[in-house]
Amino acid sequence: MSLDPTHQPEPGSKTRLRLWLRLLKVSGQVEAELRRRLRAEHDTTLPRFDVMAALARHPQGLKMSELSSYLRVSNGNVTGIVDRLTEDGLALRVAVKGDRRAQMARLTPKGQQAFADLAKHHETWIDNLLGALSPAEADTVLAVLGKLSEPEGKT
């Protein structure tokens, strides 16, 4: 099969597959380097960073369920991460007034300070890791990839 030159299942199928593999490679490399630096220089992990970033944007705190839907991870997942952040004194749980089922996760002052430090380094790291791209190139890719995130179907 496929010796038939008239087959051509999809135009650009091959190119898209190559694009996917490269996308996977680049994001994997950057992500791996971020994880490595977070661990080596700050003794933390990417999931912890993500949770802290979410909480930093919401100083009043987030319910556990809000946090999990915000981060697009499972409900039971954030339990463990917040547990460990709490053990390290970076986060805490506070009761929700009027609903004894719910709890708000919130950064401690120590956690806010730690995140500010992390965020500063994070931006620098990204700028270094993607430094081979000019702003114009970055904008180009940004625009093209934007088509995938916004599945505009309204023709």
Place this chain on the structure above:
Amino acid sequence: MSLDPTHQPEPGSKTRLRLWLRLLKVSGQVEAELRRRLRAEHDTTLPRFDVMAALARHPQGLKMSELSSYLRVSNGNVTGIVDRLTEDGLALRVAVKGDRRAQMARLTPKGQQAFADLAKHHETWIDNLLGALSPAEADTVLAVLGKLSEPEGKT
């Protein structure tokens, strides 16, 4: 701090950070969808798919250490994955002649057949998920991201 308008730490730093976030978003979405379909339609996982793909390219088999360096994952990691593939009858370990320490992991006929089916669907999925991009757009992104994978320093 940063009220000083002469600061400007990096030109394009903001754009690169946005690019990274979009890259993360797109690859995360595609990857999550692949995992979901692998699970729902084939009762398997992405790591298993990756191992099977590696073994499919090497019909004579791969040593465990070759497999782990090929996939860029830790040595102890593939042990468990090959274990589970073996339990399902998709892979097997064969002794390496002349070195009783080493073992070759290899796909069984059942495993080869299963992978052929997976690979066919995989290509279709990718083509669908990235279908919003024209071949020209895909080529553009491919070229730009190529600069990151090939850190050409020879000027």
Place this chain on the structure above:
DNA sequence: CCAAACCTTTTTAGGCTTAAAGCTTCAGGT
């Protein structure tokens, strides 16, 4: 009032991941 339905969170079970430790085997030097 109270039981069923619903909501919020934690717990459980299973898989993936790494780093580090342990076991066996190999290869080379004495």
Place this chain on the structure above:
DNA sequence: ACCTGAAGCTTTAAGCCTAAAAAGGTTTGG
């Protein structure tokens, strides 16, 4: 033959991830 270091693989510990079940708390309809 013996020792030693390195190689190959597995095991273990800790964290992350999900889906599903369990445990409390709340709300609502009779």
